[in-house]
Amino acid sequence: MSRQRFWFRISTTIFCLLLAWTAAYFLTDLIYHAFNIHIPKLAVQLINSFLGILLIACTMFIIAKYTGIQRKQFEFLQSLITAIEQMSKGDFNVHLPASVYGNEKDHPVGKIAASINHMAVELREIEQLRQEFVSNVSHEIQSPLTSISGFAQALKNEELTSESRRHYLDIIETESKRLSKLSDNLLKLTSLESEHHPFEASEYRLDQQLRSIILACEPQWIEKNIKMDIDLNEATITADKDLLSQVWVNLINNSIKFTPENGTISISLWKKQNQVLVRISDSGIGISQEDAQHIFERFFKADKSRNRVRGGNGLGLSIVKKIVDMHKGTIQVDSELGKGTAFIITLPKTQ
Secondary structure (H helix, E strand, O other): OOHHHHHHHHHHHHHHHHHHHHHHHHHHHHHHHHOOOOOOHHHHHHHHHHHHHHHHHHHHHHHHHHHHHHHHHHHHHHHHHHHHHHHHOOOOOOOOOOOOOOOOOOOHHHHHHHHHHHHHHHHHHHHHHHHHHHHHHHHHHHHHHHHHHHHHHHOOOOOOOHHHHHHHHHHHHHHHHHHHHHHHHHHHHHHHHOOOOOOOOEEEEHHHHHHHHHHHOHHHHHHOOOEEEEEEOOOEEEEOHHHHHHHHHHHHHHHHHHOOOOOEEEEEEEEEOOEEEEEEEEOOOOOOHHHHOOOOOOOOOOOHHHHHHHOOOOOHHHHHHHHHHHOOOEEEEEEEOOOEEEEEEEEEOOO
């Protein structure tokens, strides 16, 4: 506290004391004359003293309360400035008191504190997601880069057989494609999550689109001798055809990827009131109930070892979920380990 403020408070207190004693004297004198009261001087002095003490106590209480509130307000502003400085430096572990006036949560100052606390929590969660995202991307990139670097180094060995050399080159090519696919999916997901991704809805036959994609994937499912059970009712919808094409390609490719040889994939389409439903199921390896709750999260892999062999990066289903959400639809998964997986997509007929 500065010296000027100290002497100001001292002089103010003395002034209030003198004012209280003076007020007590004139107030009692006024009452005696008004009601024509005659009492001994000693009694008058005692009454004046008692009333003066009472007024002084009231004055001191008011001063203490006022200066206390001012002090609390000053402390709150200091804590607010400190919290904002912390958040500006990336530290979101801040918490302000609910109110400088006790438990008055509806007070504007309390609402400011609550808003700052809420913002800090939201920013902390966003920062955690960002760190996880960077960590996952780094991990996904590091694996193929290590393979490419290692096998490129091995190719320098002049004693390698042509067969080994060809094998190493195939691995380098596969890992390069993994990197390219990862980059493409990251860009696609980032674009979808922005508010500026184009959404070009048009009316078209969904059954024809599904049939074309199934035929385009024919080499993959024929290679594994997979039986395709198709039941597509005629259905016309208004949607972004290119975006939904990505959904069907991702889901069908996943079914082929995780279905063993001589397995079965079923694809059906039917209408229900103002909606269309698509069910894509397989007799593949399945997903546990615990993993099924996270499969739409970015970089999540229910079977990490098998996904890595098949070249997955854990972004395909995140893209599927985002596109379905953009169409105001829903996607459900029904799966059991060892018994296969079924995805049910529900879309409105019109957007």
